[in-house]
Amino acid sequence: MPHNAYESPSGRGAKNMDASIDKAYPDVQPPGRPVARLYARVALGLVGRAFALAQRLDPDVRRELADLPAGFAFALRVHPRGPSAALRMGADGKLRYVGFGPEAPEVLMRFQNMASALSVLTFSASAFEVYARNGLAVSGDLPATMAIIRALGLVETLLLPRFVVRRVLKRVPDIPFLRKHGVRVALYLSLPFAGPTKE
Amino acid sequence: MKRGEYFEFHNPVKILAGKSALDSLPNELERLGSKRPLLVTDKGVRAVGLLDTLLKAAGESSLVLGAVFDDVPPDSGTRTVAAAAKVYREKACDGIVAVGGGSVIDTAKAVNVLVTKGGDDLVAYSGAGAITGRLSPFLVVPTTAGTGSECTLVAVVRDDERARKLLFVSASLLPDAAILDPRMTLTLPPLVTAATGMDALTHAIEASICLGKNPLSDVYADTAIRLVSERLVHVVRNPSDTEARLDLAVASTMAGIAFSNSMVGLVHSLGHATGAVCHVPHGVAMNIFLPHALEYNLESRAAEIGRLLLPLAGPEAYHRTPEAGRPAAAIARVRELQDTLSGLAKLPRRLSETGKVGKEHHAAIARAAIDDASIAYNPAEATLADCLALLERAD
Numbered sequence: 001m002p003h004n005a006y007e008s009p010s011g012r013g014a015k016n017m018d019a020s021i022d023k024a025y026p027d028v029q030p031p032g033r034p035v036a037r038l039y040a041r042v043a044l045g046l047v048g049r050a051f052a053l054a055q056r057l058d059p060d061v062r063r064e065l066a067d068l069p070a071g072f073a074f075a076l077r078v079h080p081r082g083p084s085a086a087l088r089m090g091a092d093g094k095l096r097y098v099g100f101g102p103e104a105p106e107v108l109m110r111f112q113n114m115a116s117a118l119s120v121l122t123f124s125a126s127a128f129e130v131y132a133r134n135g136l137a138v139s140g141d142l143p144a145t146m147a148i149i150r151a152l153g154l155v156e157t158l159l160l161p162r163f164v165v166r167r168v169l170k171r172v173p174d175i176p177f178l179r180k181h182g183v184r185v186a187l188y189l190s191l192p193f194a195g196p197t198k199e
Numbered sequence: 200m201k202r203g204e205y206f207e208f209h210n211p212v213k214i215l216a217g218k219s220a221l222d223s224l225p226n227e228l229e230r231l232g233s234k235r236p237l238l239v240t241d242k243g244v245r246a247v248g249l250l251d252t253l254l255k256a257a258g259e260s261s262l263v264l265g266a267v268f269d270d271v272p273p274d275s276g277t278r279t280v281a282a283a284a285k286v287y288r289e290k291a292c293d294g295i296v297a298v299g300g301g302s303v304i305d306t307a308k309a310v311n312v313l314v315t316k317g318g319d320d321l322v323a324y325s326g327a328g329a330i331t332g333r334l335s336p337f338l339v340v341p342t343t344a345g346t347g348s349e350c351t352l353v354a355v356v357r358d359d360e361r362a363r364k365l366l367f368v369s370a371s372l373l374p375d376a377a378i379l380d381p382r383m384t385l386t387l388p389p390l391v392t393a394a395t396g397m398d399a400l401t402h403a404i405e406a407s408i409c410l411g412k413n414p415l416s417d418v419y420a421d422t423a424i425r426l427v428s429e430r431l432v433h434v435v436r437n438p439s440d441t442e443a444r445l446d447l448a449v450a451s452t453m454a455g456i457a458f459s460n461s462m463v464g465l466v467h468s469l470g471h472a473t474g475a476v477c478h479v480p481h482g483v484a485m486n487i488f489l490p491h492a493l494e495y496n497l498e499s500r501a502a503e504i505g506r507l508l509l510p511l512a513g514p515e516a517y518h519r520t521p522e523a524g525r526p527a528a529a530i531a532r533v534r535e536l537q538d539t540l541s542g543l544a545k546l547p548r549r550l551s552e553t554g555k556v557g558k559e560h561h562a563a564i565a566r567a568a569i570d571d572a573s574i575a576y577n578p579a580e581a582t583l584a585d586c587l588a589l590l591e592r593a594d
């Protein structure tokens with residue numbers, strides 16, 4: 001019987017291993033964290049959907065991402081098995097949420113473990129601080145990465161109440177009141193119906 | 200940082216420092232198993248006789264240099280790296296000794312990637328975390344006291360094909376050892392001494408206030424700030440004081456360790472951008488932006504900036520100043536240092552004094568600054584408009 005939900009992909013034991021030794025000293029793997037995993041998956045899914053919607057609804061988000069070429073993909077992912085939320089720029093200039101996304105997107109923001117992912121996704125720490133302390137690794141083209149980070153800040157501002165945004169961003173971006181709340185209502189109304197686009 | 204918060208600290212570089220530190224070079228290479236290292240340097244280092252100093256110090260040893268590559272330009276690029284890697288392979292070298300300033304050290308880091316990992320495509324290794332595992336034996340002998348590159352996990356090299364900067368971030372880039380010998384910085388002219396010294400001070404100060412700061416990086420930053428503050432003006436006045444030169448070299452390395460772990464912020468974002476747009480030397484840009492960026496960060500980091508007064512001005516001045524006045528006093532002390540260096544070495548304090556930056560460049564500099572990786576680590580948010588306003592104040 002497997003001792004947890006995640007058997008190692010390579011299978012247990014090396015060739016020529018003495019069976020009795022393997023029985024007494026089996027491979028040990030840490031247990032899964034299904035609740036944390038589910039939470040991270042739902043939260044990342046929401047961020048992915050909201051990002052795609054915000055790019056259509058908000059001119060500032062659109063402007064930040066205007067330089068991304070068609071086909072460009074970026075992802076927010078928990079190392080090593082996910083969950084993951086990826087977005088891809090379409091030829092029509094529209095950003096689409098594509099679920100887990102490609103193995104190696106153009107820009108990858110990778111939480112080093114579940115703990116650092118949860119601290120950001122539960123808004124108990126700012127993504128900048130987690131990044132500065134190596135809990136979040138970012139790889140990819142720099143100007144594109146910086147633009148995505150700025151856009152992510154705008155998406156959070158559109159999505160979340162001010163007292164939460166104050167905790168996770170260094171400064172709450174100035175978005176005109178009417179636009180912010182208009183976009184927020186539109187986001188909340190469309191989020192439940194937004195699914196990932198199949199790749 | 201919040202108490203209990205996760206942080207990392209990494210510095211595997213062995214440091215050999217002192218008046219005769221260079222004499223240990225052959226033993227260090229032996230320890231690392233390198234029998235024919237490639238020496239990477241530039242024409243300037245060779246012209247002032249530093250290579251001879253190094254060879255003399257290594258006299259009576261079994262040292263054999265596989266080759267000396269001295270073609271590193273001030274703003275080194277992928278072609279230089281490929282050329283040095285070719286020499287390394289042709290001459291069957293088995294390690295690298297970098298002798299020089301930031302450009303030479305960064306070039307050597309990139310050469311080490313190519314000769315260990317194979318191929319000539321440096322771009323494939325750019326970005327964060329793309330280089331893993333141990334690279335070839337790598338020793339650094341800095342000839343300026345400023346960049347701290349001998350202890351950082353970063354290298355910046357120009358992409359000669361596409362005219363952009365390639366950034367490499369990986370712990371694998373860290374050298375095996377750094378040799379700090381005052382003989383190597385003795386010939387630095389006053390302006391370079393002043394500018395590189397202010398670069399080191401900026402590294403330590405930004406390490407103390409930026410988002411990645413932690414108790415371990417703080418210790419390195421504190422001592423570095425104290426040493427620069429006590430010694431920089433003295434060395435500019437007395438260039439041949441070996442002990443003081445060594446203090447500055449140690450300060451620069453300690454500041455490098457600090458910022459390699461806690462990273463740098465707004466001063467560097469603006470400095471990199473000003474360097475890219477107007478070719479202002481890095482240390483000069485650091486000197487110009489440091490007080491302005493401190494003032495900009497004052498609101499979010501008042502306590503941290505106030506604490507800088509202790510290493511900057513010493514315990515007496517610190518205790519004399521009431522707590523509420525310490526942040527402003529710390530910034531005033533940086534300005535005082537600037538004024539002295541401006542008088543002694545003509546180190547520019549304003550953008551207009553560089554003769555290279557006009558108001559027409561501000562927009563391009565600000566745009567490059569907000570796309571610089573270091574701006575993410577700055578404690579206060581800095582938008583395009585904020586950077587423009589800061590450039591105006593520094594003009």
Ligand SMILES: [Fe+2]
Nearest residue numbers: 346398402481
């Ligand atoms: Fe610097």
